[in-house]
Each structure stands twice: as C-alpha cells, then as structure tokens.
Amino acid sequence: MKPSGRTFVLLCAGEAAVVLAGMASLPAAFLLQFLLPLLLFRESFTPFWTGVISAGGYAAGLAVIGIAVLSSRHTTLPLLFISAFVVLLAVVLLLGEARLKRRYGGVT
Amino acid sequence: MELLRCSRSLVLLAAVLGLYAFFFDEPSAAVAGAGIAVFLIARAAFFLSAMQSAAGSLSVERKLSHRFIRQGSALTVTTSVRLLLPKTFSLTVSDRIPAGLSAGGHPHAPADDGSCTFSYSLTPLTIGEHSFMGVTLSFSDLFFSGSLAVAGVTAPTFTVLPSADYALKGADTYGESEGPALTPVMSQSVRSFREYVPGDDIRSIDWKLSARHDSLWVREYMGRSEDASLVIIDLPDAGAPFHPEAFARLKNAAAGSVAARFSSQRPVSILLISGPNLVSFLPRESDPLRLMAMMDRLTPATRLHHLSRYYSTASLRKRYHDLDDTPFSATLAGVTGPFLSRRPPTAFESGLARIFHGLRAGSAHLFTLAAQDRSHLRLIAERGAMGSMSVHLHVPRECDGPLLRRCGFSSVEVI
Numbered sequence: 304m305k306p307s308g309r310t311f312v313l314l315c316a317g318e319a320a321v322v323l324a325g326m327a328s329l330p331a332a333f334l335l336q337f338l339l340p341l342l343l344f345r346e347s348f349t350p351f352w353t354g355v356i357s358a359g360g361y362a363a364g365l366a367v368i369g370i371a372v373l374s375s376r377h378t379t380l381p382l383l384f385i386s387a388f389v390v391l392l393a394v395v396l397l398l399g400e401a402r403l404k405r406r407y408g409g410v411t
Numbered sequence: 412m413e414l415l416r417c418s419r420s421l422v423l424l425a426a427v428l429g430l431y432a433f434f435f436d437e438p439s440a441a442v443a444g445a446g447i448a449v450f451l452i453a454r455a456a457f458f459l460s461a462m463q464s465a466a467g468s469l470s471v472e473r474k475l476s477h478r479f480i481r482q483g484s485a486l487t488v489t490t491s492v493r494l495l496l497p498k499t500f501s502l503t504v505s506d507r508i509p510a511g512l513s514a515g516g517h518p519h520a521p522a523d524d525g526s527c528t529f530s531y532s533l534t535p536l537t538i539g540e541h542s543f544m545g546v547t548l549s550f551s552d553l554f555f556s557g558s559l560a561v562a563g564v565t566a567p568t569f570t571v572l573p574s575a576d577y578a579l580k581g582a583d584t585y586g587e588s589e590g591p592a593l594t595p596v597m598s599q600s601v602r603s604f605r606e607y608v609p610g611d612d613i614r615s616i617d618w619k620l621s622a623r624h625d626s627l628w629v630r631e632y633m634g635r636s637e638d639a640s641l642v643i644i645d646l647p648d649a650g651a652p653f654h655p656e657a658f659a660r661l662k663n664a665a666a667g668s669v670a671a672r673f674s675s676q677r678p679v680s681i682l683l684i685s686g687p688n689l690v691s692f693l694p695r696e697s698d699p700l701r702l703m704a705m706m707d708r709l710t711p712a713t714r715l716h717h718l719s720r721y722y723s724t725a726s727l728r729k730r731y732h733d734l735d736d737t738p739f740s741a742t743l744a745g746v747t748g749p750f751l752s753r754r755p756p757t758a759f760e761s762g763l764a765r766i767f768h769g770l771r772a773g774s775a776h777l778f779t780l781a782a783q784d785r786s787h788l789r790l791i792a793e794r795g796a797m798g799s800m801s802v803h804l805h806v807p808r809e810c811d812g813p814l815l816r817r818c819g820f821s822s823v824e825v826i
Contacts, residue, residue: 311420318428318443325439332439336446347454347499347553357457364449368442378432378441385445386429392452399459400412400557407466408560408749 481610
C-alpha cells in the first residue's frame with residue numbers, strides 16, 4: 304500500500320507535463336490533471352463504485368478550479384479563491400471528524 | 412486524521428506549484444497545484460466516510476474466562492471484532508481495558524479483512540465491578556491515518572473480589588479480626604457453600620459437594636466478627652479561619668474516645684485527614700505513648716487539595732440510574748454513562764479505599780468541624796457503607812448537624 308519513490312517522481316513529472324500542456328491549451332491541462340492521479344493512484348480508486356464516487360468528487364473540484372482560473376486574466380485572484388475553497392473544505396472535514404469522534408466516543 | 416508521507420509530499424508539491432503560479436502568473440501551474448489539493452481533499456472525505464461506515468457496522472464480542480475473579484489473579488479475555496472495511500484500508504483494533512488494570516499480551520490485532528480475534532490477559536488490582544471502555548479503531552490508507560475510539564461496546568462486565576476474604580489471626584479475646592476458624596470440628600464452623608472463584612484457597616474446596624455438582628464448590632467458614640474501630644480526625648485548614656474553642660472541644664472528645672477504646676483493650680486505628688488530604692495513619696496502634704503523642708499533635712494542617720460539591724462516581728451512577736423512564740432521563744443516562752465509566756477516583760478516594768479495605772474495622776468515628784466543603788465527609792460515609800462499616804459523626808454544636816444527617820452517617824453526635 305505504501306507508494307514508492309518512483310510514484311512521486313512520476314507525479315512530479317506528470318505535473319510538469321500539466322504545466323507545459325497548460326501553456327499550449329488549458330483544457331488539455333485540465334484533462335491531464337484529472338487523469339494523472341487516477342492513473343498513478345489507481346489502487347486507491349477501487350472498488351469500482353467507490354472509485355467512481357471519488358473520481359466524481361475530484362472532477363467536481365477541478366470544475367470549480369477551472370471556473371476560477373478561466374474567469375480571470377491573472378492567477379492571483381483565482382489562487383486566492385482556490386486557497387479559500389480548499390481551506391473551507393479542510394475545515395468542513397475537520398468538523399466532520401470531530402463530530403464522528405464525538406458521536407462514537409461518547410464525549411459530550 | 413494525520414497526513415502520511417505520500418500526502419505530505421503531495422501537499423508540498425501543491426504548495427510549490429501554487430507559488431510558481433503566483434510569482435510567474437502561470438494558470439496551468441495553478442490548475443496543477445489546485446488539482447492536487449482537491450484530490451487530497453476528496454481522498455480525505457472518502458477516508459472519513461469509510462471510518463464512519465466501519466464504526467457503524469462494528470460488532471464486538473468478548474469472552475471472559477471468569478466473570479468473578481480474585482484480586483491479582485489473571486483473567487483471559489478473547490475479543491472478536493467484525494466490521495465493514497473498504498479493501499484499500501488497513502485497520503488495527505485495540506481493546507480499551509478498564510482503568511486500573513494491567514494487560515498481559517497484546518490487546519490489539521490487525522483486521523485488514525474486516526474481522527479479527529485476539530486474546531490477552533488482565534490482572535485486576537482494584538476490587539469491584541469493571542467494564543471495558545470500548546475499542547479503538549486505527550485506520551490507515553495510502554494518504555491518511557486516524558484513530559476512532561468507540562465507547563459503546565463495553566460488555567461484558569466482571570467483578571473483582573478482594574484477594575483474601577479473611578483477615579489474619581488475632582487474639583479472639585479482644586475480637587481483633589475475623590479468622591478462618593480452621594478448627595478440628597470443621598463442619599460446625601461452615602457458614603455456607605459457594606462456587607469456586609479463581610484465587611480461592613484450594614484447601615477450602617468441598618470435594619464431596621464438588622463431585623455431586625460436577626463443579627468446584629468451596630466452604631465459607633464462620634468467623635468471629637471483629638470489634639476494632641477507626642477514629643478519623645478531620646483537622647481544620649491552616650489557611651482558613653476556624654473556631655478555636657470548637658476545635659479544642661473536638662480534640663478532647665477524640666482523645667476521650669481513643670482513651671476509652673484503648674482502656675477496654677479494643678484495637679484502635681487513627682486516621683488524620685484535613686479535608687480531602689490524608690495527613691497520617693496509625694493502624695492498630697497498641698503503644699499508648701505513641702497514641703498520646705499523636706493526639707498532642709492535633710493542629711490545623713495546610714490543605715494541598717480541595718473538593719467542592721464533589722460526588723463519587725458510584726453515587727452519580729446511582730443518581731442517574733434511578734431516574735424515571737422518560738426520554739430525557741434516557742438521554743441523560745446516555746450522556747453521563749460514558750463519562751462516568753472513564754472518571755478516575757481522586758487520590759483521597761483511592762487512599763480511603765486502601766485504608767478501609769486493609770483495616771476491616773466494624774465501626775468508625777469521625778470527628779470534624781465540618782466548617783468548609785463537606786464532600787470528603789460524604790465520601791467517608793459512602794466508603795463506610797460499602798464496607799458494611801457504621802460511621803458515626805461527631806461535630807461541635809456550632810455546625811449544622813441536621814444537614815450532615817443527610818450524608819449517610821449512622822449517627823451524628825453534637826459535642
């Protein structure tokens with residue numbers, strides 16, 4: 304289950320390819336970015352329906368990023384928006400974890 | 412939830428790409444960095460969802476080698492756990508053993524396929540009824556790890572009995588302690604029979620009765636009830652004002668009680684406390700000079716610990732257990748139950764338990780000014796009731812005697 308160093312190198316190379324592809328065509332960069340984790344971490348997208356749900360959530364997040372990037376000429380505002388979006392999701396997850404621990408741990 | 416090496420690398424990569432996009436105004440780098448961040452968020456959401464479904468489907472079955480066991484004997488626990496777990500997850504299940512018990516072996520096992528069974532032994536050192544505190548599920552996948560304590564699975568309970576039912580030999584003229592009464596005429600001194608509990612003396616097994624019932628039965632011998640007593644003196648707080656005249660009367664009354672018991676050659680033990688602080692303890696003192704020296708040293712003591720409207724766990728359990736059957740009562744019992752199961756006793760309660768258990772006195776006399784918080788007085792009364800000991804309270808007339816009657820003392824004497 305542990306990823307090898309090779310996986311991380313491949314991911315870095317893939318991200319470099321995403322950046323290069325984005326210089327020519329942003330839709331191609333989106334497509335590559337969507338496919339890259341699915342290919343490199345495909346064992347974590349199993350079984351089938353779990354993988355579909357995870358990939359769907361990932362695609363929805365990428366769509367939000369796409370809207371943010373395409374709506375501005377510069378990257379500063381989209382980056383701020385995306386950072387806020389990611390922080391918001393992280394906070395929601397932390398709250399969800401706290402709720403889960405309180406529900407099963409019996410802490411009031 | 413913690414990030415593992417893989418996810419930490421991804422966070423670092425996303426940050427590098429984000430900085431690159433910010434400084435070089437490169438949208439494709441922003442797409443790449445944000446894509447990685449969103450991917451991690453999606454995996455974290457999936458991780459939480461898997462934790463929740465696993466905890467929701469959890470079933471735990473524990474088997475104990477014995478439901479009743481002697482203090483210090485080994486108890487074997489076999490725990491079987493089943494739950495639903497996605498294939499990409501690793502899981503380790505740990506049993507949360509009751510507080511105050513030491514575990515031998517490993518009370519945990521991997522359950523990557525959603526089920527596991529593991530055995531370990533417990534050596535209980537504290538007497539009373541114990542229940543498990545639940546299980547801890549430790550999850551991990553490629554990106555995250557996290558643990559979840561599930562408190563609802565506490566069955567079954569087991570009871571730890573004192574290591575020795577009988578105290579040791581003593582001079583029967585003065586009724587010092589209950590003896591095993593191993594007399595040549597054994598049949599006349601048998602009080603009752605009961606089933607064998609691990610830790611019992613095998614000499615007390617009744618083989619004829621055991622053969623008849625096809626299980627081990629032991630004889631419980633009759634013994635003389637003791638007439639030892641304990642004198643508890645609650646010293647006032649040196650840092651707070653107190654009534655010196657009342658304290659002088661209290662000291663005289665305590666010294667008189669000790670002298671009366673000593674002159675009648677009854678064993679007497681003296682416990683000095685100051686609020687919820689144990690100051691000193693003189694068990695079964697027979698030297699009159701030491702007794703008198705101790706009585707001369709009765710001065711206000713500095714209190715390091717204080718209690719305020721404190722109730723013992725046992726009394727709180729009783730309070731919430733005896734409620735009516737309304738939904739509110741059920742919710743209240745559900746909320747307080749897990750909290751009370753993990754609530755440790757105070758150092759004062761532990762000290763009292765050790766003293767009262769080792770002493771086996773028939774009665775106790777508590778001399779106190781009852782000037783400040785009275786939680787420690789209530790704890791002493793409860794501890795006495797648990798050990799079938801009558802606790803008599805002696806207070807000066809300046810304090811509120813009728814209010815103290817509600818604390819559960821056998822009698823209240825105003826000095």
